[in-house]
Amino acid sequence: MNSEKVLFSFFMILALTLNFGFFIGEMDDPLHHNVYELFAVIVVNLIATVLKFGDRSRLGPMLLATSLVALVQLISAAIVWTFAIHVQQTGLTPSVMVTIVSLSGGAVLANIISVILLMIETTMLRR
Amino acid sequence: MMSNEEPDKQETSEEAINPVVSMIMLRMRTPLIILISVYAITILGLLLIPGVDDQGNPWRMSIFHALYYVSFTATTIGFGEIPYALNDAQRLWVLCTIYMTVIAWLFAIGNILALVQNPIFKKALNENRFKNQVSKIHEPFYLVCGLGETGYEVVKALTNEHYRVVVIERDQESMLDANIHDLQEFVPYLIADSSVPRYLQLAGISRDNCEGVIAATADDETNLKIAISSKLLHPEGKVACRSDLRAFEENMRSFNTDHVVNPFHTFADIFSMLLHSPSLHLIFDWLTGAPESQITDEPLKLDYGRWILCSYGRFGHALYQKFLEHDIETTILEPDEAVYESFKQNNMDQAKDMILGTGIDEKSLKKAGVESAVGIIAGGNDDSNNLSTIMTARQMNPEIFVVARQNLRHNSELFRRSKADLVMQPREITARMIRVLFLNPLLNEYLSMAKKQDEEWSNIVISRLSAVVGDCKPHVWTAEINTKKAPAVINATTLGRTVNLNHLTQDPVSRDHKLKCVALLLARKGDCQLMPDDSAILQSGDKILFCGMREAMNSMNWTLKVISSLNYVMSYENEPESYLWRKLKQTYKGKERREIHR
16 A cells, blocks of 8 residues: 555546536626635645646656646636626626636546546556 | 555656655645644534624634634734624633644644754755756756766866766765866765765756766775666766776776776876886876976986885786886885785795885885986875885985875975976876867877887977977867858868868868967878878868867857858858849959950
């Protein structure tokens, strides 16, 4: 039971699942997408990215790349949300919501790739 | 896949992730995760705790406001309780926030500082920097291992001729002593043990543009290891090794090390030259660039007689062999009983030659008969003893010829004041020989041929050289007649013209004047001519060794490379170089011919 491996996999899968949870639902309906969930998604994605730092295996750089992609998308989504509510005071119109959800959809894909790479690496280790 | 496991396959140095960056990222993981978690928790707390706005209505912070609040609290900026004053519940949480976040930041920064101070990190950083500097060198370069006095002299000589050099030195102190930043070219260096092949690889030994490796460390074993590594990692490169002990020297020669320099044998050869032809010795010293040697000096004259040799170490041993060869009577003073006994056992015929004594006091020198000796050699490995021998001997016999061995460069002034006739520095000799080997290999050829000549010949050479160069420092160079180094000459010879040595030595600016240089050797395949005549005809593939002023070399380069200079010197008219002019010339010539016919 390698606790480091457990932690690593745990955070990656948590990132994917939370992200998917946020993403799913009507694209333009703010009731289907909870802001606290977005908050949790960003935090967990950050932690998962940091855990991938300094990985010297062959797939290490790829994993880090996918995590960074996901982060970029999620932080963009958060910025759009903040802009809509606090800066421009337009509130959560359907078009803003759609933007936010599509960005988080991109992050879901990146996280899926991450998890697939994780699975590949795990199976490769078995001889 | 966790960061601390080694990768399954061995990655080549080009593919490997930059070790410095990877180290930093590894170290930063824990602090970053702590920071993120602390931020998340405190923001969450601020979100959940209900507050009131200025009208008393319930109000909750949004994520954005909470993030803003925590940011300026964690970085200790502290703008204040905005947008509305906090109630006590919120303040309680903010109290926790302050302590958690500030400590998290301090922890992160402290971690980075510790990493930067970490010697392993510093080493990785230095190696990285070194590797980058070496990879930027695209011209031919030499790798010098060991930056003691020998190494530094070699590096200086090479960089003065604008060759690139890369240095590996084990000792930080020596690196600081040697002033590597004052040289003519930028020299990348690494503080590492040069017997480890990995560092040789980092220094670019396997690259195509590595011309040669010079093993100049103080330890023979290391030099041997470097020679072996070079021959295996880079068989095409030249290797020059310094060796003090015969056993190592033979070992090095056995696997084709190109040049092994043993300073003691070299000096013994030099001394032998002095015994048999002082003028030749002067030429040798001056051409190879011995410091403070002038061609206008008087050659050192040695009287025939008995010599005293102090200390029978490697130096004494090598010199004794030369004395035996030249049939010169010798008395050896050796303080060590064991050496005395073994000498007596091994050399039955010359047993009387060795006397037990130290050579630094009057009594032992008297016993050796210093008053009647014609010369004395202070050859120990301690400078104070040698100086003492010199001074005592001079007191007892002011006319005696003194040869001294100087071990440390910083005693130069003392040896100069002691008025020894000949001072030998092993490190300086090694550096000199290596310099000649790499910069002017033809000079070795010349000197070995010159050794077979007599005193008369040497004197003539001296007078020719002093007429041309005088008191200035000589510059020795090789002119190669091939398409790369002398395209004009090759061009001329293919056109059927005869180019001889005379043309090269004329000033391309004004052909009635001769350049200040003397041709020492003309080397053709299988045949070498000493002091060639001006009328010698040059062929493709020839190499000519010149000695003279540096300006002469620069001027000669014009004659060698630029066809119009060569034409001028040979008094030929210039062929027009552009198409248009050639066409015009043809029509002009045609018109002329038609007029003559009329």
